[in-house]
Amino acid sequence: MTEELTATIVHEIIQKRPSNSHKGDFGRVLIIAGNQQFGGAGLMATAAAVNAGAGLVTLATDPVNLTALHVRTPEAMFIDWHDDAELSSAIEKSDVILIGPGLGTDEFAIRLVKKTFALAKGNQRLVVDGSALTVMAQNNLVFPLNVFSVATPHQGEWELLSGIKLAYQDNMSLNNVQRSILNANTLVLKQHHTIVMSDQREFQLKLGGPYMAVGGMGDTLAGIIAAFLAQFTNATKATEAAVYVHSAIAEQMAHHSYVVKPTIIADFLPNYMVQIKSNLDQE
Numbered sequence: 001m002t003e004e005l006t007a008t009i010v011h012e013i014i015q016k017r018p019s020n021s022h023k024g025d026f027g028r029v030l031i032i033a034g035n036q037q038f039g040g041a042g043l044m045a046t047a048a049a050v051n052a053g054a055g056l057v058t059l060a061t062d063p064v065n066l067t068a069l070h071v072r073t074p075e076a077m078f079i080d081w082h083d084d085a086e087l088s089s090a091i092e093k094s095d096v097i098l099i100g101p102g103l104g105t106d107e108f109a110i111r112l113v114k115k116t117f118a119l120a121k122g123n124q125r126l127v128v129d130g131s132a133l134t135v136m137a138q139n140n141l142v143f144p145l146n147v148f149s150v151a152t153p154h155q156g157e158w159e160l161l162s163g164i165k166l167a168y169q170d171n172m173s174l175n176n177v178q179r180s181i182l183n184a185n186t187l188v189l190k191q192h193h194t195i196v197m198s199d200q201r202e203f204q205l206k207l208g209g210p211y212m213a214v215g216g217m218g219d220t221l222a223g224i225i226a227a228f229l230a231q232f233t234n235a236t237k238a239t240e241a242a243v244y245v246h247s248a249i250a251e252q253m254a255h256h257s258y259v260v261k262p263t264i265i266a267d268f269l270p271n272y273m274v275q276i277k278s279n280l281d282q283e
């Protein structure tokens, strides 16, 4: 049965930080994103991950994006994604790997997806978004087993992955595809009123609206999901909370903005999260 995704999830997941904690306690996130054409996607995912509280964030991208990365988010580190050894090492050392925003679908992008899926293992968490989902569909790839994985398709990507037109999908077929075709632990099916589906849990968001129909909005969500997976233990609930926070901020901004820019959502994240923490302080 589908339940409504409410603010309860955010209060459950966002925690007070222990006084003696350090950056290593809040996770290493590796984002593999942003080719020469879609560099902005990698930058937006990275800014969102830093602002959503990930301890250490690295963007593996085309070197053309390096200066922009340092200007926009100097907290993040950089890897030239052509450097095979450095990329492999970063994949192996990360707690969370997000691959896909603005990756493109060329031969090099396919290699990156295959490499990531081959190296990801154990307690790592994997988020697959944007072009990486298209690459999966075009090359019949499934998520690696034994890694907690989240797929974040928009409706176009979902139709490519599942081969079923959304109009003909009921929840049972969504669930079957999530498990049998993709192996994904959690499916975030993005749309007006996004659905988050995991084993034995299914929620629908009632927040958000057309003011969110801006390029980069999904890239930003992917960065928030990665950061929450890096910080919070329960991966399913962390993903649900990230989906809620993303649209809750957008809805708040929409009271005074006709269009809500993804970069504004990223900028507002620390402020939103401290409001949740203040509520915890009063409890």
Ligand SMILES: NC(=O)C1=CN([C@@H]2O[C@H](COP(=O)(O)OP(=O)(O)OC[C@H]3O[C@@H](n4cnc5c(N)ncnc54)[C@H](OP(=O)(O)O)[C@@H]3O)[C@@H](O)[C@H]2O)[C@@H](O)CC1
Pocket (backbone or CB within 6 Å): 037, 038, 039, 040, 041, 042, 100, 101, 102, 103, 104, 129, 130, 131, 132, 134, 154, 155, 156, 157, 191, 215, 216, 217, 218, 219
């Ligand atoms: N600044 C940057 O760097 C940005 C980089 N970006 C990144 O670039 C990459 C390519 O992105 P992309 O937009 O070129 O194609 P992509 O999203 O794969 O769509 C392909 C097909 O799907 C369809 N479709 C799309 N949305 C749909 C929906 N909600 N529901 C239903 N259908 C939908 C769409 O159909 P149409 O628009 O023709 O109706 C089209 O046929 C990707 O990694 C992305 O993350 C973007 O984030 C933008 C900002």
Ligand SMILES: Nc1ncnc2c1ncn2[C@@H]1O[C@H](COP(=O)(O)OP(=O)(O)O)[C@@H](O)[C@H]1O
Pocket (backbone or CB within 6 Å): 130, 153, 154, 190, 191, 192, 193, 194, 207, 208, 209, 210, 211, 212, 213, 214, 215, 216, 217, 218, 219, 220, 221
């Ligand atoms: N009309 C809408 N109502 C609610 N949410 C929307 C609407 N339009 C877009 N969104 C949200 O914006 C995001 C768009 O994701 P996506 O298409 O992947 O963007 P991009 O790849 O350009 O970053 C999703 O989270 C989606 O739910």
Ligand SMILES: [Mg+2]
Pocket (backbone or CB within 6 Å): 129, 130, 154, 218, 219
């Ligand atoms: Mg997208």
